[in-house]
Amino acid sequence: MKVRIDEVTERSARVLIEGVEPAFANAIRRCLIADLPKLAIDDVEFHLGPIRAEDGKEAESIAPLFDEIVAHRLGLIPLPTDPELFVPRQTCPACGGEGCPNCTVIYSLNKRGPCTVYSGDLEPIGDAKFKPVDPNIPIVKLGEGQALLVYATAQLGYGREHAKWQATQAVGYKYRPVVKVDNRKMDPEKFPVEVCPVRILHHREGKVAVEPEEDCILCMGCVEAAKENGWDGAFDVYGDPARILFHFETDGSMSAKTAVLETLAILETKFSTLADQATALE
Template sequence: MKVEILERDKDSITFLLKGVPLSLANALRRAVISEVPVFAIEDVYFYENNTSIWDEYIAHRLGLVPLKAEWGTYNRDSEVKFYLDKQGPGVVYSGDLQPETPGVEVVDPEIPIVVLREDQALRLEAVAKVGDAREHAKWQAGIASFRPVVRVEIKDEQLFRELLPDIDPEDVRRQNERPQGVDTAVYNLVDEVLEDHPEVGEIKKKKDVFLFYVESYGNLPVDVLVRAAVSELLQRLEMFMTKVEGNKA
């Protein structure tokens, strides 16, 4: 298996995954989406809430606030308390949540929670626990998608131009030369035309090379998120092999 990084920034990464079957590529996608453990608020204890929003609604909003912590500093039994105490008038933001101990904090401090009038107040204690998105989406650390690397072979350029006037055949040929192949939008349009006009050309897919896109929600840096997903996947494979070997005995 080989990985070739094409683009990377603070929250997203695009890379080629080479030499793997479709099933393994999809397993990695699922691991990124649902198996990486992160913090999220699970329990909320209200001491004062005379706002226009019920306790349950506020608790739900707090649960969806992304929290970040350094990978490796926590485990699935870790918990962190947050406190919030604010008087109106004003807006309660996610940044008003104050952790009891350092190391866990909100990703974006400007997420609005509730508006307070002059005579209103919100005072609560929230407990953040570690979980993964198999239990609830609030523990989802990011999103991932992939597709095979695609190249378009044009057989009838004149007909291609007639049926796809917005796509330049020369641009398609240039995209064919890139490691990631043609853009997804080009692939979708050409694929739709070829269903009725196969004489126009042919779509060629590499069976063991996939274009991956991963975006972090901020709970973890995107490169850490990918490594954590691989680690979780390997742990599950090791558990599976251990059980298989145990049954042999």
């Protein structure tokens, strides 16, 4: 197996993996989406009744959206997650699921209208490093006399349970496209290179050149165009299943590097568990 890393940023990665089966890439894809633990708000407590502010003004704890919708929106805010730091609440050895600093983070939100409540208004109780990674996600608009006082509890979960616990998006792979051009089988200067929707065909020195080949979307537009002109076989376009272009993004809750390392560790554990069980067979 050969791996070429094309691009890794804080929130995305693009790699070329050679010499593997598509099933291998798919195992990583599924694990990135469904099995990677992530922190998200799961329990929201709304203060009911009037809220008196320091200036003596009274606001009603009410928002234009239903509490359920506000709670849902809070749940979807990406929270910084260190998979090494937390344990799932249900199996927390320290508290047995009651909720403790090993398995939960508690946030408070206290805003009075008129204003827009943003994700950045969520204040972690305790360590400030748990502040939401993107502070500008709008939650709800409060009018005059309206207020929101909320305590929210975040815990680890998995993408297979709810999308709010899915740390990665746009996880996918494609076979590495191969575009073979036989300039002898056509009149390259007359070939309409603009048929390519991703613009990777170019007229160069009396020939048709492909650059960059990896951007091909296998639309077969060039093959069809050659056929229409009676230049059968001038283009050979296919995806190579032994070379896989893999890419994904994270929502910011963890870095792309952390996501991959964590995913590989999860897969390793799964397979070694399977191996142990298989060894125990008579």
